[in-house]
Amino acid sequence: MNTESPRNEGPRPQYEDVEDVVRYQLSRRSLVGGGAAAALTAFLAACSDSGSYSDKPADTNKPAATKSIQIGKANIPVPRDQSVIVGQVEYTVFDSFNGMIPNGSPNGAGVELATEPLFFLSFATGKLTPWLATEYKYNDDHTELTMKFDPKAHWNDGKPLGANDFRFTVMALKDRPDLFGGGGELKEFVKDVEVPDPQTAVVKFLKPTPRFHYNFIAAIAGAPNNIMPEHIWKSQDLTKYKDNPPVRSGPYKLKQAIRNQKMFVWEKDPNYWNKDKLDVKPQYVIFQSTSKQLDQASLSFERAEFDVGSIDTQHATQLANTGYPNLVTTQFHDPNPRVMWLNCDPARGVMAEPKMHWAINYCLDREKIGTSVWDVKVPPANYPWADYPTNDKWKNDELANKYKFEYNLDKAAEALDEIAPKNAAGKRTYKGKEINLEIITPAQVDKAEYAIANVLKADLAKVGVPCTLRSLSGSVHDEKFQRGEYDIDSSWAGFAIDPAQLYTDWDSSKAQPIGKNAANKNKMRFRDPKFDEVSRKLSGMDPNSEEAKPLLDEALEIYFQKLPLLPVIQTGYPQFFNTAFWKGWPTDEDLYEVPLNWWPHFTLILGKIEATGQKGPA
Amino acid sequence: MTAEAPPVVTVDKSQASAPPTGVRAWLSRHPLAAYAIRRFGLYLVELWGALTITFFFFRLMPGDPVRTLIQTLQQNYIYNAEASAELIARYRTEFGLDGNLFSQYIKYMEKLFLHGDMGPSLINYPTPAQTVILRALPWTIALLGISAVLAWILGVIIGAIAGWRRGKLGSRITTNLAIALAHVPYFFVALILVYVFAYTLGMLPARSAYDSSITPGITPEFIGSVLKYGLLPGLSIVVIGTFGWILSTRMLMVPILGEDYLVYAEAKGLKGSRILTRYALRNCYLPQITAFGISLGFIFNGNVLVEQLFNYPGLGTTLVTAIQQLDFNTILGVTNIAIFSVLTAVLLLDLLLPLLDPRVKYWK
Numbered sequence: 001m002n003t004e005s006p007r008n009e010g011p012r013p014q015y016e017d018v019e020d021v022v023r024y025q026l027s028r029r030s031l032v033g034g035g036a037a038a039a040l041t042a043f044l045a046a047c048s049d050s051g052s053y054s055d056k057p058a059d060t061n062k063p064a065a066t067k068s069i070q071i072g073k074a075n076i077p078v079p080r081d082q083s084v085i086v087g088q089v090e091y092t093v094f095d096s097f098n099g100m101i102p103n104g105s106p107n108g109a110g111v112e113l114a115t116e117p118l119f120f121l122s123f124a125t126g127k128l129t130p131w132l133a134t135e136y137k138y139n140d141d142h143t144e145l146t147m148k149f150d151p152k153a154h155w156n157d158g159k160p161l162g163a164n165d166f167r168f169t170v171m172a173l174k175d176r177p178d179l180f181g182g183g184g185e186l187k188e189f190v191k192d193v194e195v196p197d198p199q200t201a202v203v204k205f206l207k208p209t210p211r212f213h214y215n216f217i218a219a220i221a222g223a224p225n226n227i228m229p230e231h232i233w234k235s236q237d238l239t240k241y242k243d244n245p246p247v248r249s250g251p252y253k254l255k256q257a258i259r260n261q262k263m264f265v266w267e268k269d270p271n272y273w274n275k276d277k278l279d280v281k282p283q284y285v286i287f288q289s290t291s292k293q294l295d296q297a298s299l300s301f302e303r304a305e306f307d308v309g310s311i312d313t314q315h316a317t318q319l320a321n322t323g324y325p326n327l328v329t330t331q332f333h334d335p336n337p338r339v340m341w342l343n344c345d346p347a348r349g350v351m352a353e354p355k356m357h358w359a360i361n362y363c364l365d366r367e368k369i370g371t372s373v374w375d376v377k378v379p380p381a382n383y384p385w386a387d388y389p390t391n392d393k394w395k396n397d398e399l400a401n402k403y404k405f406e407y408n409l410d411k412a413a414e415a416l417d418e419i420a421p422k423n424a425a426g427k428r429t430y431k432g433k434e435i436n437l438e439i440i441t442p443a444q445v446d447k448a449e450y451a452i453a454n455v456l457k458a459d460l461a462k463v464g465v466p467c468t469l470r471s472l473s474g475s476v477h478d479e480k481f482q483r484g485e486y487d488i489d490s491s492w493a494g495f496a497i498d499p500a501q502l503y504t505d506w507d508s509s510k511a512q513p514i515g516k517n518a519a520n521k522n523k524m525r526f527r528d529p530k531f532d533e534v535s536r537k538l539s540g541m542d543p544n545s546e547e548a549k550p551l552l553d554e555a556l557e558i559y560f561q562k563l564p565l566l567p568v569i570q571t572g573y574p575q576f577f578n579t580a581f582w583k584g585w586p587t588d589e590d591l592y593e594v595p596l597n598w599w600p601h602f603t604l605i606l607g608k609i610e611a612t613g614q615k616g617p618a
Numbered sequence: 619m620t621a622e623a624p625p626v627v628t629v630d631k632s633q634a635s636a637p638p639t640g641v642r643a644w645l646s647r648h649p650l651a652a653y654a655i656r657r658f659g660l661y662l663v664e665l666w667g668a669l670t671i672t673f674f675f676f677r678l679m680p681g682d683p684v685r686t687l688i689q690t691l692q693q694n695y696i697y698n699a700e701a702s703a704e705l706i707a708r709y710r711t712e713f714g715l716d717g718n719l720f721s722q723y724i725k726y727m728e729k730l731f732l733h734g735d736m737g738p739s740l741i742n743y744p745t746p747a748q749t750v751i752l753r754a755l756p757w758t759i760a761l762l763g764i765s766a767v768l769a770w771i772l773g774v775i776i777g778a779i780a781g782w783r784r785g786k787l788g789s790r791i792t793t794n795l796a797i798a799l800a801h802v803p804y805f806f807v808a809l810i811l812v813y814v815f816a817y818t819l820g821m822l823p824a825r826s827a828y829d830s831s832i833t834p835g836i837t838p839e840f841i842g843s844v845l846k847y848g849l850l851p852g853l854s855i856v857v858i859g860t861f862g863w864i865l866s867t868r869m870l871m872v873p874i875l876g877e878d879y880l881v882y883a884e885a886k887g888l889k890g891s892r893i894l895t896r897y898a899l900r901n902c903y904l905p906q907i908t909a910f911g912i913s914l915g916f917i918f919n920g921n922v923l924v925e926q927l928f929n930y931p932g933l934g935t936t937l938v939t940a941i942q943q944l945d946f947n948t949i950l951g952v953t954n955i956a957i958f959s960v961l962t963a964v965l966l967l968d969l970l971l972p973l974l975d976p977r978v979k980y981w982k
Binding site for chain 1: 681705708744826827831926
């Protein structure tokens with residue numbers, strides 16, 4: 001048998017011509033061409049400009065607007081001209097409003113518009129406004145607190161609201177440390193609550209306290225404890241009940257929670273009990289998750305699809321530079337200045353020395369940090385609290401001048417020479433050991449708290465103190481921080497309504513040994529018997545009383561001497577509002593209320609704004 | 619004691635050479651079934667192995683979910699988030715985080731396999747993780763599933779034609795375009811589409827999954843709205859996905875064109891279109907089917923960036939949120955569904971390939 005095929009002897013068919021096949025494979029030219037096309041596409045996309053709203057040169061800080069904006073169609077189920085639309089975070093909870101269990105209620109979704117405190121304290125104006133309660137009064141030895149409730153107040157289902165609901169809330173929560181808002185101060189102080197009449201509640205304490213009412217003031221975000229309607233909750237399991245729709249007392253009621261639109265629609269309650277005092281203007285307030293892609297989110301703001309939020313500082317600055325006529329930027333400082341927590345435990349060596357704290361303080365270039373590290377320009381912080389009008393009374397400029405905060409590396413080196421002189425190798429040593437500090441922060445490496453720590457690290461290196469700086473994620477950081485396994489922590493201060501509240505946490509009795517969880521108290525392991533004595537006296541005193549003033553100053557002076565916590569900068573978080581549909585938002589010039597949409601104070605803003613008459617596109 | 623002679627064992631030769639009976643016999647007579655059973659056994663082992671590795675892998679992530687949540691709440695000034703040890707202990711138990719890793723694993727597997735329960739989700743407590751996942755899954759399947767299938771079909775067809783008509787202007791344009799765009803990220807294309815079609819031309823919506831004024835239901839109005847809102851995100855995935863499949867199909871097609879059987883088919887006088895579809899394409903689309911099966915896993919993880927750009931209520935966003943909050947039950951649930959889908963798709967493909975391609979035989 002002939003094994004050779006005659007076909008194989010002939011010329012190869014064209015499909016098997018290797019050169020031919022290779023010719024049609026991707027050539028270098030094709031690759032270069034393709035690459036060039038991709039580059040061109042990228043270039044054109046990068047060059048695309050959202051346009052300018054001004055063709056006039058800027059004679060002030062902002063170009064004059066010559067063009068009006070193009071309004072986009074907001075995807076909402078209610079009329080646009082009657083709605084304020086707030087851009088917010090990613091929501092995951094839509095069917096539960098029980099804030100006592102983990103993620104049992106959506107945060108920043110407008111529940112705050114329905115939930116009212118007993119009192120509002122405005123950090124913008126410094127004013128304490130009675131709301132559900134009309135007054136509070138302690139007896140002379142602070143063992144009893146009487147709360148009076150507004151007789152007009154009622155829940156949004158029409159049932160009366162008053163002292164019985166207050167008693168129910170306090171008694172239901174005081175022995176439930178397994179609930180958010182449960183246990184804590186309620187358990188520590190409350191013996192019983194008496195209700196002599198439906199508008200009066202008398203809280204009997206186990207021990208004196210002049211600050212129990214703080215638990216019911218909306219000062220920083222919502223109040224620590226909001227009262228619950230007894231008629232709804234008394235027959236429910238507090239760990240399971242979803243409270244949907246939420247029965248509250250505020251000017252808005254939940255109309256719809258649309259999971260697939262990541263949207264909450266709140267409608268004005270026509271039967272709101274306090275209309276005389278607060279008549280909110282928008283018929284609807286909508287909270288919706290914005291796109292996490294910042295360009296997309298800011299385009300939505302630019303087209304007025306959102307009235308509040310949905311734009312970040314960088315895009316807002318760009319938009320302002322184009323002359324965009326409807327942008328209002330309002331600065332507001334966070335309740336927490338950015339701080340450095342200093343570990344004072346003797347086990348951390350040189351960190352236990354107050355002079356070391358001062359040396360670190362001299363290395364903090366607050367001006368530089370406030371000008372170039374934070375997103376917006378912010379002032380330095382000289383006290384461990386925010387620069388709100390309500391906090392002015394706690395300041396003492398004489399003491400602040402005596403213990404002046406300044407950036408001075410020579411003074412830092414001088415202080416270090418006394419406690420940690422350099423050895424023959426030129427390294428600073430403390431009790432024979434070379435110094436090397438550990439700085440930790442919960443902020444990611446691209447965040448400001450990390451950058452602040454990095455600035456400090458560089459300056460400490462200049463005076464011969466080497467440091468390691470580590471960014472640790474959430475609970476990993478928390479564990480190290482609480483266990484005292486750090487030297488310096490770059491994060492934020494705790495917040496308080498008065499300094500004595502802050503100082504109470506710094507009591508020596510709450511300082512745990514290194515390695516043991518501090519449970520959020522005295523995380524810097526500060527120990528000072530004199531400070532304890534003063535702070536304990538203050539804890540039983542009305543901080544506004546005459547007798548408290550010298551003690552507050554005394555405590556402040558010890559604080560300045562020992563510096564367990566270094567305030568660095570005030571924290572500015574600008575808020576952005578669009579005036580296409582609504583005007584009268586709080587501004588830097590007229591900061592009539594805290595401009596944060598996730599605080600209950602936002603309802604007070606909704607009572608001040610006015611519709612512009614602009615209609616949404618069909 | 620007398621020694622007894624050992625018993626004589628006689629072997630029935632006819633019995634020894636008889637074919638096996640029972641299950642073994644049946645299996646030897648049905649090689650396809652034998653293969654399928656063997657393959658299914660392997661599938662179960664793979665599934666168990668993958669679920670186990672995933673469980674331990676996620677548990678190695680540093681951090682405590684309950685403490686992380688409390689810290690997040692505190693940072694957001696949820697003032698009553700001050701948590702007691704009792705609260706932390708209670709929810710560690712609820713989320714299956716108490717005890718050692720092995721006991722957590724046993725408890726998780728027991729709940730998963732015996733009760734079909736993935737445990738409560740942390741991001742939407744006390745809703746079970748499977749409910750949270752099932753709420754998002756239809757959107758992801760509708761958007762990413764349909765887009766992926768569409769991209770695959772278009773890519774294979776266009777890629778085959780581009781390979782078949784290599785050298786022609788249309789083929790060269792398509793190929794160069796595919797080279798340029800195949801590896802452009804979806805979200806980048808999505809952003810351009812949004813800018814052009816939503817913000818410049820105002821033709822299509824840029825966010826959400828449907829018009830919020832329409833009540834969801836099986837109505838033409840709602841379906842129309844979902845299609846309209848899904849067009850831009852879907853288009854971004856289809857456009858880029860198609861270019862990827864075009865390139866790979868073309869590359870599989872070009873070497874096939876030199877095969878003898880195509881010359882033979884041509885010599886027989888068959889039409890070009892018939893040679894392409896019946897001879898050339900059938901020989902190059904099998905690897906593409908396998909690749910598509912494997913790519914199904916990515917569908918279940920969602921296209922996070924596209925979902926986030928369009929604020930789409932899919933599984934990708936759910937997964938990212940769950941990871942951010944260390945919601946192990948939801949993370950594991952999504953991952954396990956992806957594992958199950960990919961392994962099942964590969965199993966089915968393994969069983970189907972012999973039907974699609976007569977040359978493929980797994981059994982002797």
